Amino acid sequence: MTPAVVDDDPPSGSPARSRRRMVAGLMGGALVGKLLGFARELTMAQVLGASLVADGFRGALTAILLPLAFLQNESVPAIMIPGQRDAQLRGDAPERLAALTVALTLLAVVLMLAVQAAGAWWVDAVVGGFVAEGRAMTLDFVRIMALGMPASVALNCLAAGEIALGRARLTNLRAGLLNVCIMIGLVLLALTGRIDLLAWAFTIAFNGLAAWGVWALWREGHLSLAGARPALVMEAGLDFLGRLRPLLALPFAEQINIWVERLMASRIGTGTVASMDYARTLTDSALLLVSQPVGLGVLSSRPPADQRARIEALAAPVLALALPASAFLVVFAPDVVRLVFFRGAFTEQGVVLTSQTLRGIAVGLWASTLGWILLRTLNSTGRNARAAFVLVTAYAANVAVNLATSGLQQTTDAGPLLLGLGEAVRSLVLLGGAVLALECRGRLAVLVLIGCGPAAVMLGAGWLIQGEMAGLVPRLAAGAAACLATIALAAAVLMPATCRAVLAHIRDTAVNRWRRR
Template identity: 30%
Template sequence: MLRSFLQLFSGSLAGKLAGVLREVLLAATFGTSGMVASLRAAQSATLVPVNFFTADSLSAGFLPLYTRYRETDAHRAGALFWWIAGLLLAASVVTVALLLAGAPYWIGVLVPGFGASERALTIEFVEIMGLGVPFYIAGGLFSYLEMGHGVYTLASARATLQSAGMIAGTLAAFALNRPSLLAWGFTVAYVIYAAWGCARIVRQNWVPLPSGLRREDVRSVAREFWHIVKPLVLVPILLQGNIVAERAVASLLGVGTSAALDYAKLISDTGILLFAVPLGLAGLSTISKMSDAEAYATLSRLMPPLLLATVPFSTGLAVNSHWVIAIIYQRGQFDATSTHLTQIILWGYAVGFWAQVASYVLVKALSAKLRNGEVFRFMAVALLSNTLINFSLYRVLGPSVLGVGGCAYGVVLLVLSARALDVWPVVVGRLAWLALGSVGYALSSLAVVGQGGLGMMEAALWFAAYWIAFITAVPVLRGDVRSIFARWRTAT
């Protein structure tokens, strides 16, 4: 699992660095303008219907089942792949047709607060990005097939390739003053990704043509796949419905808020992509082979260092969010007003960052143990909490409601999943100490009043000094650090 995590982590790190560069360029060239808001809305409009039938089917259904089949019956593994590939091909064709024909109506629902010009531009972007949907889906399937063989090259490179395409699109759109090139960057990136993935799996001969495939085999595989994913059928509706609700609330709060939302989420999502996603995906193929006792022992060893890394980061990001955004984005068309608006949204996401990372890993562990009924119930409660907060409080809290809702989602999901996996006793004691430390850090940081570069250096030094001293002073946290170093020395 460690080797798989490291490969995915390195890919995620490269992808995140490319993503940061992409967002910095977008902020400098177009700021929080209507063009950026339209691009964000078009990406959501394109990917929401796609993720209805890909996200959980591939991660929680296809990958664990394919991994098991491959060890026991390669013929059934091949049958599963070709059956899934046929379903996804049909679904992608229908999705493209619906996007091209229904874009005006779909955009009206997704971003009700947009004006006529922003809606028209969003529709144009959707029509271009929609052409990339079949390639997006195919590339995803190829990457999960590769993971089923213990290789993570496609999965680790996906984010980097998407960002590279969108960087090229951003530069071309700015240089040629053609906004449509922003969307073409997304589509062309996934055409290349799918072609590359197809070439890799053909070269490895992982899925030979189904010459001897029998109808009985397909039916048997389909029944078992359906048994696994049936509890998760409604999860994509909840997840994508939450994205739609979040995007709609952002548009009601103004075009600037809609554009700033993704600038804030890029920062908060960094940890999820760097730590949670590699751990979660590696765990799907690793924990699925473990007994319940082995899975519990693995998670009990994993959670303390994960909390030690993420809780201080959450607090530091929340306290210093203004400086973080100014360093990353504030240049060109991204002015002080854009910085303030993004910081308001980021604060709530930062407070709940640790919970989203930890809960993602635990939910993937539940899926690996085929406990998808619990996954659905837990995610339903967490997502509904987020949606209710967004719609009921957006007039009161303004743009900050988006981050507050995201924080609530992570905390609720963490509590429910940790209790279900019996690791709550491991989590709660450490969280109590880390919460106390976070309050102390936030209050003590009020004394750091420097401005500009000197103030940033003072804040960074105080962050490091405070948390080193606090963790050293608390016996249970100090013991966790010693255990981490002991395991690292043993492993190396």
């Protein structure tokens, strides 16, 4: 079949429309995936709570994903998408995608075999703070879930290849299908008592979707089996590793950060590892719904003539939304956790652990939301090494905070809070490094300072509401109203021209409808 070739000179305005459609598709898919992920976490909280089984499953996820970090972390789309975009212009994109997918999948097979061979040692290294029963349970999970490692890498490659085509089908399906399968596994676990079904659900989801992705892209002509020749596979693999070399510190920094965090959490007590993921269920909304789709849209487009204008246009609305929302979570974290998770097997101890983690992460949530978008802006201009340095520095800061506070984590009741604050430090360093790497750093700093005003108003209003109002739902309703009001205030001071245009449009629409009557 003839491979699709992207026209480099489309009609005026169509590239922007295409990017907007793709970003909208990514955001829509992220929203569906987030809703399903939220349902998954609710189901897990109901069935498992902050228990040893929940900790074991999360620990197993870490154990199998850590070795794959350099094959499917954020640097992979940063390399693959521009490369596939260029291959489309040359006309060999299907062959290149197939060759690279095979090369990285073979590497994943080697890593899978290594994890299986060193399973017990590897589990002890990742979650050594677990009790013996917890480590044995984690190892059982790892034996099964490792069978999905090659499919996970292949799926990541295919999804990046689709984004280069301006489509987001596999990206959107990946999270959704995984969440559905995990929920099915949880239901089967509750019905049968077999905890291994949870691990099999994970493995089946990745292998099934990867097989379908290969078939679908091959049928459409975007994946050619001609690219699976050994010579092309070797060439594509070496080319990818060569491009990855400037970014190689990134996956290792990410691995070390995740490992240190999981190890520290496993030493605090049962339920801490699970509570961190429950908290991230709430905070990851910003990444999945805003940072990731907008960042991928920026990455898939060619740099505009006026880079400063685009950066400011992206930063202002993100800050207007994220700063007050972060302040809301800092104040109302215990109430949010209680409302969302406190039922079934999720006990009061789970509320305490999860709300501490959520409060710590929320301190820097606004910074990570904007920081990831700015990092993609650096990638889109070819400054991959600079972007990698910023991210590595951020991970190093997180590791340093976690190690420096390790004693306090185990001797005080604030262990999860300290781990959450470690992530907040990472977010702040990420944003600071990205801002310093851009030419419009002064303007971005001014926008952040302006946006801190409405966030401070939200903090003050939130503490007042907490002290004066009784009842969980009324307190959260009042806090949400204050959050919306401060978001509107932030939009007014950060985007005055846009707000005036929106108000004028609303006014004109209302006047026209009244006249037609």
